[in-house]
Amino acid sequence: xxxxxxxxxxxxxxxxxxxxxxxxxxxxxxxxxxxxxxxxxxxxxxxxxxxxxxxxxxxxxxxxxxxxxxxxxxxxxxxxxxxxxxxxxxxxxxxxxx
Numbered sequence: 001x002x003x004x005x006x007x008x009x010x011x012x013x014x015x016x017x018x019x020x021x022x023x024x025x026x027x028x029x030x031x032x033x034x035x036x037x038x039x040x041x042x043x044x045x046x047x048x049x050x051x052x053x054x055x056x057x058x059x060x061x062x063x064x065x066x067x068x069x070x071x072x073x074x075x076x077x078x079x080x081x082x083x084x085x086x087x088x089x090x091x092x093x094x095x096x097x098x
Contacts, residue, residue, distance in 0.1 A: 002078070004044075007045070007046070010043050010057075010085055011041045011043075012039065012040060012072070012082060013080075013083075014083060037065070037094070038065060038083060040061050040064075041061065043057055043061055066090070071089040073085070
């Protein structure tokens with residue numbers, strides 16, 4: 001990873017969902033929504049409070065998380081797409097999904 005996010009930001013790689021439904025129907029790329037689940041690839045050091053103290057993040061590299069549909073900013077690094085978002089945009093951490 002060539003990027004280190006600042007403060008309470010996270011770099012996320014979206015986790016792709018299955019392309020085939022139960023009935024064998026294949027969904028074309030143009031009809032698919034972007035997944036709202038991802039893996040944390042890099043994390044900042046923590047949120048800086050007004051008094052200057054840094055509060056460490058609850059989310060760590062390797063965690064699988066859920067985030068909102070319109071959260072964060074899409075970026076492209078070395079031809080691969082990632083999402084940068086703040087920790088407060090994370091809806092939850094998926095336990096036992098590594």
